[in-house]
Amino acid sequence: MAKSKILVVDDDPKLSRLVATILDRVGGYDVYEENRSFAAVATAQQFRPDIILLDVDMPGKDGGTVARELAGIATLAKVPVIFVTSLISKSEAGLRNGVRYLSKPVDPHLLLSTVGSLCPRFKPEPQAA
Numbered sequence: 001m002a003k004s005k006i007l008v009v010d011d012d013p014k015l016s017r018l019v020a021t022i023l024d025r026v027g028g029y030d031v032y033e034e035n036r037s038f039a040a041v042a043t044a045q046q047f048r049p050d051i052i053l054l055d056v057d058m059p060g061k062d063g064g065t066v067a068r069e070l071a072g073i074a075t076l077a078k079v080p081v082i083f084v085t086s087l088i089s090k091s092e093a094g095l096r097n098g099v100r101y102l103s104k105p106v107d108p109h110l111l112l113s114t115v116g117s118l119c120p121r122f123k124p125e126p127q128a129a
Contacts, residue, residue, distance in 0.1 A: 004119045005029040007049035009040045009066065010084065011058040012125055015104065019084070020052060022108045023115065037061040046098045051119040053102075056085035080118045 010016040016033040029043050032129040037058040038092040044052060047090045052070065056063040063083055070076045100118075102111060 003028055004051070005030045005032070005047060005049040006046055006051050006053065006119065007032050007034060007040075007047055007116065008053045009034045009037065009043075009058075009063075010053075010055040011037060012055070015070055015084075015106070017053075017110065022106070022111055026112060029115075029119075037063075037066060040066045041073070041076075042072060044079070045073065048075070049079060051115060052079055053084050053115075054079045056080050056083050056087055082114060082118070111114055 008016045009017050012037050020033055022029040023031045034040050035058040054063045055086050067081050082100040082102055084102045
């Protein structure tokens with residue numbers, strides 16, 4: 001079975017590394033980190049993630065701009081995006097108006113349950129015909 005692919009986009013390399021480490025520890029995920037907001041869309045097109053964890057407040061392009069650009073690309077439009085931000089409190093995190101949010105600092109258990117609910121750790125490999 002193939003691992004589910006997760007793209008972590010955050011301008012803070014320490015935070016993206018922390019999130020990747022949490023996901024790596026449970027296994028079953030192939031995690032890629034992108035720390036440059038202006039490169040996030042191109043990275044997503046190359047990596048083809050099953051889910052994207054996206055910081056909101058970044059220099060260059062903010063998370064909302066990146067998310068709108070992703071939604072305009074057919075191969076990425078349906079990829080779930082979870083916004084990870086310090087702009088909300090833990091009590092405000094969750095699903096709000098159809099948008100998923102996690103607060104910083106990231107709670108490992110909440111991160112894993114949110115990602116797990118949207119993206120199984122293992123996907124069946126396509127069968128050869």
